[in-house]
Amino acid sequence: MSIAFDQPALSALSKAPSNPLRGRARSLASYLQAAPLALILGFFLLLPLVMIVVVSFWDYDFAQMYPDFVTFNYSETLTSWVTWKTYLNTLKYAALVWILTTTIGFTVAYFLAFHIRTTAMQTVLFLVCTVPFLTSNIIRMISWIPVLGRNGLINSSLIESGLVASPVEWLLYSDFAVVLAMVHLYTLFMVTPIFNTLMRIDRALIEAARDAGASGPQILWNVVLPLAKPGIAIGTIFVVTLVMADFSTVQVMSGGQSASVALMMKNQMSLLQYPAAAANAVVLLLLVLVMVGALLRIVDIRKEL
Amino acid sequence: MREERRSGTFWLLAGFFALFVLFLYGPLSAILILSFQGPDGGLTFPLNGVSLHWFANLLEQQAVGDFGGSFRRSFALGLLVMAVTVVVSLLAGLAFRRRFMGATVLFYLSVASLVVPSIIVSLGIGVLFSQLGLEPWWLSSAFGAHLTWTLPFGVLIMFAVFNRFSPSYEEAARDLGASSWQSFAHVVLPMILPSLVGVGLFGFTLSYDEFARSLMTAGTYNTLPLELYGMTTNVTTPVLYALGTVTTVFSLLVILVTVGMITALRRRNMQARP
Numbered sequence: 001m002s003i004a005f006d007q008p009a010l011s012a013l014s015k016a017p018s019n020p021l022r023g024r025a026r027s028l029a030s031y032l033q034a035a036p037l038a039l040i041l042g043f044f045l046l047l048p049l050v051m052i053v054v055v056s057f058w059d060y061d062f063a064q065m066y067p068d069f070v071t072f073n074y075s076e077t078l079t080s081w082v083t084w085k086t087y088l089n090t091l092k093y094a095a096l097v098w099i100l101t102t103t104i105g106f107t108v109a110y111f112l113a114f115h116i117r118t119t120a121m122q123t124v125l126f127l128v129c130t131v132p133f134l135t136s137n138i139i140r141m142i143s144w145i146p147v148l149g150r151n152g153l154i155n156s157s158l159i160e161s162g163l164v165a166s167p168v169e170w171l172l173y174s175d176f177a178v179v180l181a182m183v184h185l186y187t188l189f190m191v192t193p194i195f196n197t198l199m200r201i202d203r204a205l206i207e208a209a210r211d212a213g214a215s216g217p218q219i220l221w222n223v224v225l226p227l228a229k230p231g232i233a234i235g236t237i238f239v240v241t242l243v244m245a246d247f248s249t250v251q252v253m254s255g256g257q258s259a260s261v262a263l264m265m266k267n268q269m270s271l272l273q274y275p276a277a278a279a280n281a282v283v284l285l286l287l288v289l290v291m292v293g294a295l296l297r298i299v300d301i302r303k304e305l
Numbered sequence: 306m307r308e309e310r311r312s313g314t315f316w317l318l319a320g321f322f323a324l325f326v327l328f329l330y331g332p333l334s335a336i337l338i339l340s341f342q343g344p345d346g347g348l349t350f351p352l353n354g355v356s357l358h359w360f361a362n363l364l365e366q367q368a369v370g371d372f373g374g375s376f377r378r379s380f381a382l383g384l385l386v387m388a389v390t391v392v393v394s395l396l397a398g399l400a401f402r403r404r405f406m407g408a409t410v411l412f413y414l415s416v417a418s419l420v421v422p423s424i425i426v427s428l429g430i431g432v433l434f435s436q437l438g439l440e441p442w443w444l445s446s447a448f449g450a451h452l453t454w455t456l457p458f459g460v461l462i463m464f465a466v467f468n469r470f471s472p473s474y475e476e477a478a479r480d481l482g483a484s485s486w487q488s489f490a491h492v493v494l495p496m497i498l499p500s501l502v503g504v505g506l507f508g509f510t511l512s513y514d515e516f517a518r519s520l521m522t523a524g525t526y527n528t529l530p531l532e533l534y535g536m537t538t539n540v541t542t543p544v545l546y547a548l549g550t551v552t553t554v555f556s557l558l559v560i561l562v563t564v565g566m567i568t569a570l571r572r573r574n575m576q577a578r579p
Contacts, residue, residue, distance in 0.1 A: 026403060033400035034411055036393045037456060041414050044449035045421065048429025055432050108325055111318040125322070127564065132329045134510040135556040138533045139549040143332035146339055151349040153335065184328065216314070237420060245422030248516060252537055262424045262517075269521065274432055281425045292420050301416060305465035 049285070056278035065274055073279035083264070083280075087287075090260045093175075093250070094243040097182045101239050102232060104183070105190025109231075110224070112191075113198035126195065133188045141181050141252050148172040148180075173255030181253045182243055189238035197231030197304070198224070233299035237292055244288050333553065340546035348543060359547035372532065372548060378443055379529035383513040385448060390455040390508030391501055398463025412464075419457040423517035426453050431521030446522035451512040458511065459504045466500045499570045506563040510556060 059068040077083045108129065116122045132140060147153045148171040155167040170176055201224065209219045247262035261284050268277040335350075343354025363372060397415075401408060430450050434441050441447070474496070478488035516530035523531055529552060536545050 027405055030400045030403050030405040030408075033396040034405065034408070037397040037400075037415070037460065038407075038411055040389075040393065040449065040452050040456065041411075041418055044430060045414070045418050045426065045453045048426060048433045049421070051433045051436065052425065052429045104325060107318065107321055111322050115315050115318055128326060129329065131557070131560055132333065134506070134514075134560055135333075135553050136514045136530060136533065136549070138514075138516060138530055138537065139336065139553055140333065142537055142545065142549065143336040146335045146349045147332050149349055151347075153350055156350065184332070187325075241420040241422065245424060245517070247424060248534065262422060265424055265428070266520070269428060269431075274428070277428055278432070281422075281428055284422060285425055288420060288422060289417075301461075302412065302464070305461060305468055 052278045052281050052285075055275050056282050058275045058278075060273060060275045062272070064272075073275045074283075077276065077279055077283070086259045086261055086264050089258060090244060090262075093179060093182065093246075093260065094240050096179050097186065097243050098236060098239055100179070100183045101187045101190040102235070104187050105235060106194055106228065106232070108187075108191050109194040109198055109228075112195055113201075114224075129188055129191055137185055138248065138252075140185060141249055144177065144181055144184070144253070145172065148177055173253070173257060175254065175258060177253040178250055178258060181249050182246065185249065186239050186242050189242065190232075190235035193234035193238075193304070194228055194231035197228050201227050230299040230304045233295050234301065234304060237295050240291055240295075241288055244284065244291075336546045336549050337553070339543055340550040342543040342546070346543060348541065348546075359543045360551070362542075362544045363547045363551065371527070372529075375527045375529045375532040376552075378526060379513050382443055382448060382451065382528060383509040385444075386451045386455055386512035387505045387508035389452060390459045391505045393452075393456060394459030394463045394504050395497075395501060397460050398467050401460075401464055402467050412460075415457045415460045418453045419461075421453075423454070423515075424520065426450055427518050427521040434522075441522050441524040443519070443523045443526055443528055446524065447519050447528065450518040450522040451515050454515060454518055455508045455511045458507045462500060462504050462507070463497075466497055470497070496574065499567045499574070502563060502567050502570065506560065509559065513556070513559075 055065065056073055057069050057071065058073075059066040059070050112122055112125055116125060145152070149155070150167045150169070150172070152172065154171060155164075158164045158168065159166075205223055205227075206219055209223050214222065245262050247260055247266045250258055250260040250263050251266075261280065265277045265280045265284070268274075268280065338352070339346075339348070339350070340359055341355050341357070342352055342359060343356045344358040346353030397411075401412070427450060430446050431441060434446050439445070470493075474492050475488045478492045483491070514530055515528075516534055519528050519531055527535070533545075533548065533552070536548070
C-alpha cells in the first residue's frame with residue numbers, strides 16, 4: 001500500500017536456528033513481538049464481533065436489550081421486502097463502482113507503470129494520486145455539492161451555453177451522484193495494487209511477445225492483463241468491501257433517497273434497535289467474508305506484498 | 306516501450322491521466338474557492354464578493370458545534386494512534402520474519418480487520434463497552450476502533466518491507482560482533498526508517514479522518530469528522546466549506562512534512578552507502 005518498493009523480493013523467512021536453546025528464545029521473542037497486535041485485534045475486533053453475534057439473538061424494546069435466544073431479529077430482516085431491495089441496491093452500487101474503478105484504476109496504473117520513464121516522475125505522479133486519499137472523505141464528498149447542485153458549476157454552464165433550458169435534476173441527490181462520489185473516493189484503492197503488480201512485470205516478457213509478432217492490444221490482453229490479475233484482485237477486495245460498508249456517501253449523495261445495508265444498520269442503531277442492527281451486521285459480514293474468501297482464492301496476499 | 310518515441314497511445318493515456326487528476330482535485334478546489342465567499346454568499350457559485358468572513362465565523366460561532374475542541378481531540382487521537390500503530394506494526398513485522406505458531410491466523414486476522422465493514426466494528430465495540438459497563442470515550446473505545454483500521458495498513462506495509470529486506474545485512478553486522486540489539490538499532494532501523502515514517506503518516510491521517518468507526522465509539526465528545534458530518538445535514542452556510550478548507554490544508558501540511566522527511570531520510574541512507 002505504499003510507494004513502490006524497488007528492491008527485488010527476497011524471502012523473509014530466515015534459516016532454521018541451529019541451536020535448540022537459542023531457537024526457543026527466538027520463538028519466545030516472536031510471540032512477544034506479535035502479542036500487542038494479537039491483543040489489540042483480539043479485544044477491539046474479535047470480541048466485538050462475538051458480541052454482535054450474541055446480541056443478534058437478544059430481545060429488545062424501545063429502551064434496552066434483554067439477554068435471550070430469539071431468532072426474530074433474523075427472520076424479521078430476512079423476510080422483509082425492504083431488506084432484499086436494500087441488499088440488491090448495495091450490490092448494484094458495488095458492481096457499478098467496481099467496473100468503473102477497475103477500468104480507471106487499470107488505465108492510470110498502466111500509464112504510470114509503462115509510459116512514465118523515470119522513477120522520480122513515477123513517484124511524483126503516484127503521490128499526486130495518493131494525496132486526496134489522505135484527506136477527509138466527508139470533505140471530498142461534500143465538495144461535489146457546489147459542482148453538481150441545481151445551481152452548481154455544471155448546471156450553470158449547461159444553461160449558459162444554452163444546451164438545456166432548466167437545471168438537470170439527476171446530477172445531485174441521485175444514484176448517479178452516489179456512484180460518482182464512490183468512484184472519486186475509492187479509485188485509488190484500485191490504482192495502488194495494480195500499479196504494484198504492473199511494476200513487477202518483467203519487461204523482457206513484453207519484448208518477447210513483440211518479437212513473436214504480437215500487436216499492442218494482443219500484448220495488453222494476453223500478457224499484461226493476466227499478470228495484473230493479483231493486483232486487480234486486491235483492489236477488488238478493497239473497493240467491494242468499502243462500497244458494501246458505505247453509508248455516509250449513500251446518505252449524503254442520494255439526499256436520503258437511496259439506501260444501503262450499512263445505512264439501514266445505522267438507522268436501526270440510532271433508534272437503539274441494537275439486536276436488529278446486529279442481525280443485519282451478521283448477514284452483511286457473512287456476505288462480505290464470502291466475497292473476500294472467493295477473491296483470496298485468486299490471490300495469495302502474502303506473496304503479493 | 307521505454308526506448309520508443311512518444312506514441313499516440315502515450316498522449317491518449319496522458320490525457321486520461323490528466324482528466325483523472327482533474328476529477329480528483331477539481332471538486333476540492335471548488336470548496337477551497339467557495340470558502341472565501343462574501344458574507345452574503347451562498348453554498349454555490351458565483352462568488353458574492355471575497356472575504357474571510359466564514360473563517361472568522363468558524364472561530365467565533367460556538368452554537369452549532371465545538372470546532373476547536375473536536376479538532377484538538379482528533380489531533381491528539383491521531384498522534385496517539387500514530388505512535389501505537391508504528392510501534393505495534395514494527396514489532397509484528399519483526400515477528401513475522403520468523404515462523405511461529407499462529408502466524409497465519411494473526412496475518413489473516415489483520416486482513417479481516419481491513420475488510421470488516423467499519424460500521425460493524427463501531428457497533429460491536431459500542432455494544433461491548435455498554436455490556437462491560439464502560440462509557441464509550443474517544444480515548445478508549447474510539448482509540449481501539451481506529452487501531453483496527455490503521456494497524457492492518459501498518460502490518461501489511463511492514464510485511465512488504467521485510468519481504469524485501471535482505472538478512473545478509475544483519476549477518477554481516479553479527480559477523481562483525483554486533484549484538485542482536487545493536488544490529489537492529491544500527492543496521493535494520495535506519496534502513497526501514499523511511500517506511501516507518503510512512504506507516505506513521507497512514508496512522509495519523511487515517512485516524513484523523515476516520516468517521517464510521519468513531520460513530521458509536523467516540524462518546525460524549527465529538528471528533529472532527531463527526532462534527533463535520535453533523536454539519537453536512539444542518540449547516541447551510543459556507544462556514545462548512547471554511548472548516549473543510551482548514552482541515553484539508555492541515556492534512557496537506559502533514560503530508561508535505563512527512564514526504565519531506567521520507568525524502569531526507571532516503572537521501573541520507575543513499576549517502577551513507579559507500
